[in-house]
Every structure is written in C-alpha cells, then in structure tokens.
Amino acid sequence: MSKRGKVIALAAPSGGGKSTMAKRLLNEFPDLTFSVSATTRPPRKGEIDGKDYHFLSKEEFQKKIDAGEFLEWEEFYKGTRYGTLQSDVEYQLNKGYFILLDIDVLGALNIKNIYRDEALTLFILPPSLQILEERLRNRDTETEETLKTRLERAQKEISYSDKFDKVVVNDDLETAYSEIKQAVKHFMNS
Numbered sequence: 001m002s003k004r005g006k007v008i009a010l011a012a013p014s015g016g017g018k019s020t021m022a023k024r025l026l027n028e029f030p031d032l033t034f035s036v037s038a039t040t041r042p043p044r045k046g047e048i049d050g051k052d053y054h055f056l057s058k059e060e061f062q063k064k065i066d067a068g069e070f071l072e073w074e075e076f077y078k079g080t081r082y083g084t085l086q087s088d089v090e091y092q093l094n095k096g097y098f099i100l101l102d103i104d105v106l107g108a109l110n111i112k113n114i115y116r117d118e119a120l121t122l123f124i125l126p127p128s129l130q131i132l133e134e135r136l137r138n139r140d141t142e143t144e145e146t147l148k149t150r151l152e153r154a155q156k157e158i159s160y161s162d163k164f165d166k167v168v169v170n171d172d173l174e175t176a177y178s179e180i181k182q183a184v185k186h187f188m189n190s
C-alpha cells in the first residue's frame with residue numbers, strides 16, 4: 001500500500017478566494033484530490049451534485065449526523081449546514097492521496113485538532129472587508145440577505161486567522177496563489 005496521505009484545509013471568509021485557489025491547486029498537483037462536502041444549501045448555477053457538493057435535504061443531513069458519518073460539521077448560517085464525510089477522507093488518505101478541503105474557519109480548526117501533523121491549515125485573508133464585499137457582489141451568487149450574513153460572519157472569522165499554520169493575503173491573485181502553492185508543495189514533501 002502507498003504511504004498515507006495528508007490533509008490540506010483552505011479556509012477564508014466567504015468570497016475570500018477558496019474555490020479559486022482550490023481549482024488551481026487541483027489542476028497543478030495530480031496527487032491532490034478534493035473532498036466533496038455535504039450541504040443543505042441549494043446548488044448554485046453550474047454546480048454539480050457529487051462534484052462540488054453532495055446536496056442533501058435537511059433530513060438526509062440529520063441522518064448522517066445521527067449515524068456519526070461526519071468528521072466535522074457546522075451550521076454556517078441559519079439552518080444551512082455543511083459537513084466533511086469521514087469515509088471519503090479516510091478512504092483517500094489510506095490510498096495515499098493529499099486531500100484538499102474547502103472549509104469554513106471553525107471547520108478547519110476542528111480538522112487540525114483531529115489530524116494534527118497530518119494537516120496543513122491555510123487562511124486566505126481578503127485585503128479588506130470592503131474588497132471582500134465587492135468580490136462577493138461581483139460573484140453574483142448571493143441574495144442581499146445571504147450577503148449580509150456572510151459579511152457579518154467574516155469579521156469574526158478573520159479574528160481566528162492567527163490560529164492557522166499560514167495566512168496568505170489575497171490581494172493580487174498571482175502573488176497569493178504562488179504563496180499558497182509553495183506552502184502546499186513544502187507540506188507535501190515534508
């Protein structure tokens with residue numbers, strides 16, 4: 001059997017740049033695989049069930065909580081839950097893959113508590129809250145209500161950034177990506 005893999009958790013306030021960075025990392029590193037989370041939020045335009053998320057009803061999600069299937073889960077905003085499936089992660093780790101998690105801040109810290117040295121936690125910091133809002137608005141995926149909740153949450157999330165292995169400011173995309181790529185490469189080879 002190949003050597004056991006490791007976990008890389010990418011966290012940021014919503015709109016911070018996780019998906020953007022995750023896509024590039026997955027294209028760049030063939031040994032890196034994406035952990036598909038479960039969520040109760042509806043799919044966005046273009047999102048595919050089983051690829052971007054496992055889209056579940058509230059009842060289906062609750063059943064998985066009761067059955068102990070989540071490594072961690074969070075209620076990200078009122079009534080909307082997200083969770084990492086233990087079986088997916090362990091299966092890939094045992095096959096020797098590096099696993100990329102796109103995860104909220106508290107979820108990433110929980111993952112670090114579970115996997116310790118087998119986990120790298122990266123915090124992507126937006127240059128300012130104003131720029132974060134602009135990027136979220138330009139992405140055009142939120143209603144005024146979900147935008148407000150996400151921005152309110154962002155401030156609190158940023159206060160946890162010093163608990164991460166590395167913080168990368170996402171001002172210029174290329175500069176930020178190259179910092180993240182270096183950190184991932186170093187962790188994979190350590």
Ligand code: ADP
Pocket residue numbers: 012013014015016017018019020021135136138139170171172173174176
């Ligand atoms: P998250 O996955 O953390 O919610 P996204 O990756 O979807 O964030 O990024 C939010 C929006 O900001 C997207 O429309 C993305 O294209 C844009 N974006 C990300 N990084 C930058 C950057 N450095 N400069 C300008 N726009 C960016």
Ligand code: 5GP
Pocket residue numbers: 011012013014018037038041072073074076082083084085102103104105106107108
């Ligand atoms: P979005 O709705 O923008 O896709 O995700 C909202 C937030 O939930 C993001 O911060 C995203 O990283 C986080 N998230 C996605 N999957 C998981 C997960 O499995 N667990 C936790 N704790 N957060 C997740």
